[in-house]
Amino acid sequence: MNSKEAAEMFGLTTDTIRYYERVGVIPPIERDKNGYRVYTTRDLNWIYLAKSLRHAGVSIESLIEFATLAQLDGNVDQAQKQILRDQLQEINEKLTEMTQTRDLLQYKIDTYDEHIAKFKSGEATSDNLEELWNVTYDNKK
Incomplete structure (x- = not known):
């Protein structure tokens, strides 16, 4: 799935999704050989979680902390x-x-x-x- 499709799926803009990725609210999105983002189910789950938690008032900082922990090795x-x-x-x-x-x-x-x-x-x-x-x-x- 590409950026436009992912954004439409969740009622977000592509800029919002890119921002989430840039600041670390969601983990980095894999890219194809042409450099285009390719969203997997895992990525879409992260976007959905971020959107839902933001709408509930969860801070960007908390989301960044959560996503950062997900990318670390260890327990x-x-x-x-x-x-x-x-x-x-x-x-x-x-x-x-x-x-x-x-x-x-x-x-x-x-x-x-x-x-x-x-x-x-x-x-x-x-x-x-x-x-x-x-x-x-x-x-x-």
Whole structure:
């Protein structure tokens, strides 16, 4: 598979894939006798992993570290696995925060009309507002 096909396959630009290779996010891609990149399944797996992890917020530095370890001789499996564990933990923490924010937004949407009506009627004032940080709503921990 060539660069254009690989880029189209994952919705990336060829420049992005070349950048990933240049900075070490993915291992070097083999080239044919004319110097054109030829992508193997292994290469495509690396591109897919890099794209997926970047979209999830994993840093370029972490991806470079992971890819660099893959190219070293010796027992680097546990180091690579630890990078993946660390990234999973970060993503889980982000998911928790995102879920809490989603729940807050849903609460605000669900109670918006009631809240506005209380302000318009004078029942709610700046002195007797609910404390959002103390409100209990579905899925809030």
